[in-house]
Amino acid sequence: MNYSDAERIASIFNSAGYVPTENEADANIVIVLACSVRQKAIDRILGKAKGWNKRRRKEENFKTILSGCVLPEDKVKLSKSFDLIFKIDQIDELERFLNCHSVSCTESSKKSNKITVAAGMAGSTRDYLSITPKYESSFRAFVPIMTGCDNFCSYCAVPYTRGREKSRPPEEIIKEIKGLIKGGYKEITLLGQNVNSYGQSGLVIPTEAEESIQKDSVQISRQARNDNFVELLKEIDKISGEHWIYFYSNHPKDFSDELIRVLPKLKHFPPYIHLPLQSGNDEILRKMNRHYTAKDYLDLVAKIRKAMPEVTLTTDILVGFPGETKEAFEDTIKIVKGVGYGMIFIGQYSPRAGTPSAKIEETVTRAEKKERDRIITKILADQLQIENEKLVGKELAVLIDEKKGSTFFGRTAGYKVVEIKTDQSLNIGRFYEAKILKSSAWKLIGELII
Numbered sequence: 165m166n167y168s169d170a171e172r173i174a175s176i177f178n179s180a181g182y183v184p185t186e187n188e189a190d191a192n193i194v195i196v197l198a199c200s201v202r203q204k205a206i207d208r209i210l211g212k213a214k215g216w217n218k219r220r221r222k223e224e225n226f227k228t229i230l231s232g233c234v235l236p237e238d239k240v241k242l243s244k245s246f247d248l249i250f251k252i253d254q255i256d257e258l259e260r261f262l263n264c265h266s267v268s269c270t271e272s273s274k275k276s277n278k279i280t281v282a283a284g285m286a287g288s289t290r291d292y293l294s295i296t297p298k299y300e301s302s303f304r305a306f307v308p309i310m311t312g313c314d315n316f317c318s319y320c321a322v323p324y325t326r327g328r329e330k331s332r333p334p335e336e337i338i339k340e341i342k343g344l345i346k347g348g349y350k351e352i353t354l355l356g357q358n359v360n361s362y363g364q365s366g367l368v369i370p371t372e373a374e375e376s377i378q379k380d381s382v383q384i385s386r387q388a389r390n391d392n393f394v395e396l397l398k399e400i401d402k403i404s405g406e407h408w409i410y411f412y413s414n415h416p417k418d419f420s421d422e423l424i425r426v427l428p429k430l431k432h433f434p435p436y437i438h439l440p441l442q443s444g445n446d447e448i449l450r451k452m453n454r455h456y457t458a459k460d461y462l463d464l465v466a467k468i469r470k471a472m473p474e475v476t477l478t479t480d481i482l483v484g485f486p487g488e489t490k491e492a493f494e495d496t497i498k499i500v501k502g503v504g505y506g507m508i509f510i511g512q513y514s515p516r517a518g519t520p521s522a523k524i525e526e527t528v529t530r531a532e533k534k535e536r537d538r539i540i541t542k543i544l545a546d547q548l549q550i551e552n553e554k555l556v557g558k559e560l561a562v563l564i565d566e567k568k569g570s571t572f573f574g575r576t577a578g579y580k581v582v583e584i585k586t587d588q589s590l591n592i593g594r595f596y597e598a599k600i601l602k603s604s605a606w607k608l609i610g611e612l613i614i
Contacts, residue, residue: 165355166197166232168306169252171297173197173231176255178298180262192225193265197232197252201320201482203514206238213245220247227265229258233325235518252326253311255292293332303593304351304565305344309337309396313357315415317442318453318521319482319513322357331363334396338403345405350563350593351575354400354411360418363392391422401430406595408563408577412438413480416464417455424471434577435472436506439465440480444496448485451524458499465503476506476578481540484513484533486524493536500543504551506578508544510537545605552580552603559613562598564590574598581607588612 173195174184185191194216199205209230219226230246239249250257299305310331313322337354344352356362400409409432416439427433439461443449446457468475481496500508512533515522528536562574562582572584574596584590584598590612598610 165308165311165357166199168297168308168355169197169232171299171306172255172292172295173258174298174300175295176258177262180259182262192223193227193229193262195229195231198230198234198238198325199232201516202511203516206241206516210241210245213242217245225265227261229261231258233321235321235324235516237517253292255295291332294336299344301593303349303563304353305349306353306355307337307340307344308332308355309359309411310356310362314361315358315455316453316520318451318524319485319516319519321516321519324518326357329358329361329364331392334363334392334399337396338399341400341409342403345403345407348593350407350595352407352409354409356411357413358415358418359411360393360414360420360423362396391420394420394422394426397423397430397433398426401432403432407432408434410434410436410438414439416440416461419464419468421467424467428472435475436478436578437468437472437475438478438480439468441496441499442480442482443485443488443492444499445488445492446495448488448492451487451521452482452485453520458495462499462502476580477503478507478509478579479503479505480509480511482511482513483536483540484528486513486515486521486526486528488513488528497539497543500540501547504547505544506548506551506580508540510540512537548605549603552605552608555580555600555608556603557600559597559599560610561595562610563595564592567592576608582610583607584610584612586612 177184177193177195182193188194196209196212198209213228216226216228220228227247228245230242230249231252234242234249234251243249248257248261250261293308293311310329312327312329313320314329316323341352397411411433414437419439427437428435441461442452442454444458444461449457465477468477481500483493483496512530513528515524515526560576560582562576562584564572564574564584566573567590570585570587572586572590574582574584576582582598582600584596590596597613599613600608600610602609
């Protein structure tokens with residue numbers, strides 16, 4: 165989501181007459197988007213801010229800006245290091261800042277070297293998601309369909325920094341996607357903290373985030389919902405063209421049977437699903453406030469695999485959450501070995517000040533977290549080595565996305581990296597057919613089919 169936000173922010177900078185630079189030393193404005201989960205990301209920002217502050221003291225025109233998932237505790241620590249801290253849904257504050265910085269400000273604002281906006285007085289006059297982004301890629305795009313979250317996972321800052329779930333109007337999403345496809349884009353990813361609850365704002369309403377760790381929040385049966393997300397996918401799939409569409413991220417408690425039934429029938433949606441696990445232990449899942457059990461998760465995986473036997477499943481796992489014993493970690497290992505993921509994105513837990521889980525005493529050392537990360541990575545590599553060997557000899561569509569010398573790299577529909585050496589000039593952002601010759605855990609070697 166931060167990637168998509170950055171493209172909308174880039175559009176604001178572009179409109180104000182700014183151009184990007186690859187060299188930070190050449191920039192007279194640096195903007196940072198904070199992470200929603202990891203405290204280490206905030207700590208890195210604090211570290212970088214020391215260098216920026218030296219420049220701010222020496223260079224009157226050098227400014228720093230912070231947005232993304234910024235909790236009140238973060239803002240206290242970082243307020244003196246940034247000239248502007250704004251909520252992403254109040255992006256008009258950024259526009260005012262840039263106009264003031266590049267054109268004209270009051271003398272008092274110039275002398276203070278800082279622009280502040282009184283709380284509650286400078287909210288956006290428009291929805292930031294409606295801003296046309298400055299897409300970084302010419303063939304791959306991220307399209308947010310909603311913002312915020314109602315789930316209150318105990319380790320996550322999103323509900324407190326982005327607010328409750330708010331879905332974009334379907335016609336606005338369709339218009340953006342049609343424009344992208346008309347412009348030649350080949351890969352589009354729909355984004356949301358929980359895409360499955362698109363159009364369902366307000367159905368899950370915990371009273372206090374802390375209380376929601378201890379007791380279930382009100383939940384509506386998946387079967388009882390009017391599945392607006394499925395209807396959105398069906399409408400998007402009607403858009404003609406040669407392209408792949410993905411969606412991220414799903415929540416296991418909201419992944420509906422209707423979505424499982426419809427997905428195999430959609431022609432533009434590859435059999436690829438990102439299904440975060442986080443932990444395979446029920447007690448840890450309860451402390452995380454995830455609202456499903458290991459059995460619930462495995463039952464869902466079984467349903468998906470029955471409907472889509474060729475599906476690639478990827479996941480998120482957070483190791484070292486407070487209370488994760490060796491036995492609890494083994495429960496996660498069992499699921500990793502049993503499911504067989506196409507990729508696992510592993511996070512080592514660090515308490516994010518201001519989230520409920522930060523109040524729980526840590527029980528796992530940094531060294532143990534690192535070791536658990538290594539163990540899961542090794543299991544994944546071993547599994548991928550075996551699974552990728554099954555693709556040798558097959559002919560697959562590959563979207564070329566990079567060139568290094570005479571070697572091209574691309575992605576399959578299952579998002580596996582393919583390396584192709586050829587004397588031919590391939591176009592970045594185009595589909596090609598390739599026969600897989602060799603495989604390893606992390607990539608496939610293919611040859612172009614002429």
